[in-house]
Amino acid sequence: MKGDRQDPRGMIWYVLRGTMMERWKPPVELTKQEQMVMKRLNRVRPLFGFLRLNRHVLFDDAFQDQLEAMYRQSGAGDEPHPPAMLCMVVLLQGYVGASDAEAVEFAIMDRRWQMVLDCHGVDDPPFSQGALQAFRERMVKHEMDRVLLERTASLVQDGVLTKGEGQSLSKAVRVAIDSRPLAGAGRVEDTLNLLGHAARNIVRVVSKILQRPAEEICRRAGIRLLLAPSIKTGLDIDWNDSRQKATAIQIVEHQVTSLVQWVERNLDDVIEAPLRSLFDTITAIREQDLIATKEGVRIREEVAKDRRISIEDAEMRHGRKSRSKRFDGYKEHIAVALDFPAILACAVTPANRPEEEGAAPLAKDIQQQGLSIGELHVDRAYVTSPVVSSVLGSGGHVVAKPWGQRAAKPGLYSKADFKIDLRAKTITCPAGQVERIEPGETVHFDPEACGGCLHRTNCTQAAAGKGRSVSVAEDEAQQKKFRALQQTRAGRATLRERVAVEHALAHVSARKGKTARYVGARKNLFDLRRTAAIQNLEAVHRLYREAA
């Protein structure tokens, strides 16, 4: 590039919109000092060594062009650090689980970090916490976390396949999808505490605006409950007394209303963000949790759909692992290639959303890589996703376990004992009775026929005057194919291929833990993509070692 110049440490300088932008070009050859460090990286944290040897491959010119484009697009070129170097820091952070502050320290204290980042023996950190946070936000804004994941997935593909195989795979890949629960980072609170917490945040902001102590704001705004360390301490009631308990929400609601009205009266000209969003939070909690009564309000008995459960993290939700096990937060979804060990795409959805909603963003990200899904292995929960119909519609295959056909009680006929003819749209019971069926509906056999049937005791526990009923799935034809798969040895082997995604999720879990690192779905998606990128790099490292 005309006008480029190279500094002594091998960084090439580019001119972007009038700002000097460093391109990261650290040396490829190992120095003697680095060779000593490399010797110690065989067993403990070996990815440091792999990243040092292959950083020029990972951050090739094409990828660095994309990273630098983040600055060109926004026109904000005041970042003095090479984007590729900061991207490497982001990866190292994910690899060792370091906070921003720790990453800065590691860069000046840890020889492995210094070797990978090409900053041996520096006294001043090569980046600041603020630069790191700004870079992460920039990556999220420009979807570069997705690009990083794609880059690592393509390295895995290159490491496994010949060029010819790669080209044939580029048309259609075999993919497995699954998810795991992720506990949210925000505190889950009941209605009283949600309202109290939101009100406390308002007082904090108002106190800053007016430059008056929070206690004074509480007194003047008539919300003395907040003078206590917690709302429940402030209420000071006997929680075993149902009448006192019922009045608690009245007191909280009365004082929160008093605060809102006081702020509106006294700060009406400054009720913008963040105050506006705090007011909206209070409105949302009232709408979801409270119901108006003659006395004022009471807490709803039923849980509102899409109920907000935390003030700190507005997007986390109640979810279920099973009927009896609940969790609060998100679901992390990943899509794994079955012909090479790479995670291709990630998605994060609030915990209350059905699994199938995770499939669409995964499919979209796979498509972005120029790939299509030729064979999709999914958990039963994803079967109703439009992605499944789309794969089938484009001539692909879908592999999933069928829904069970267990009898209501051991000894009774199960659905498997009935003959379903999808073409004729009929169902025939073991006694030969025939009924019409419609996909997605429950068929009821003639009560008269069932009443006098010799098989009745083996067939149904329905009350007298009622007949046997059988549910026909919306995708009954597909379920029939899934059941056929389970009947053969080859079919069962195909079903077992999904274990690859379960293993990948187990590694994600071991690396990230059970609790979210960030607040909000998008930031947690960034974290998941980073983890997936690290796992892909570890896969490439494994492949290189096997090939050596």
Ligand code: SF4
């Ligand atoms: S009870 Fe009804 S559905 Fe069951 S076998 Fe007899 S006739 Fe058929």
